[in-house]
Amino acid sequence: MVQMNSVDMTAILASIAADNKTTIGLEVDPDKPISPITIDLRDVNFLQIIDGIVKAEPKYRWRENDGSIEIFPVHGGSSLLDTPIQSFQVKDVNRIMAINRLLSLPEVQALASSMNLKIRPPHAPSEQIKDEKLSFDLSGVTLRQALNRIAADSGTRFWVFRRYPDRTFEISLSCCS
Helix, strand or coil: CEEEEEEEHHHHHHHHHHHHCCCEEEECCCCCCCCEEEEEECCCCHHHHHHHHHHHCCCEEEEEECCEEEEEECCCCCHHHHCEEEEEEEEEECHHHHHHHHHCCHHHHHHHHHCCCEECCCCCCCCCCCCCCEEEEEEEEEHHHHHHHHHHHHCCCEEEEEECCCCEEEEEECCCC
16 A cells, blocks of 8 residues: 655655666656645556556656656656766766766767756755765666666666756756755
């Protein structure tokens, strides 16, 4: 049974990602940065919980992508997360360094610039999560898929993309945002 009254959707998703050891990426709707939801589900599996969350906040939809769950706005999503990444490699770096390197790729910088978006500095990593050293080599993925990999390999399991009215954006990885 899952029952929660007026809880922020981001916090619920972070908790579910950690509890189920499944990577979840959330693209926050810039028109509604905080989404308090109420859910009451009984005898449900993981995907039915995700369905219940999205039904409680109909401004969002979800899809599964290579074992990760991606939740994004029905309207007003950012094409930046679908930026094709030709090649992305990291070796023995923490998650913050991995995200910084990902966001500094020429293809990401070019699209962000064309959209008049600027990157906000990342938050410091949470002390509750051990900071794994990440090493991988990706090619032919999207920015969203690379974020899924960083979240999965770092053990955080949850990432959030937020855009702000001042034309900035941030990507955070944490157990609870």
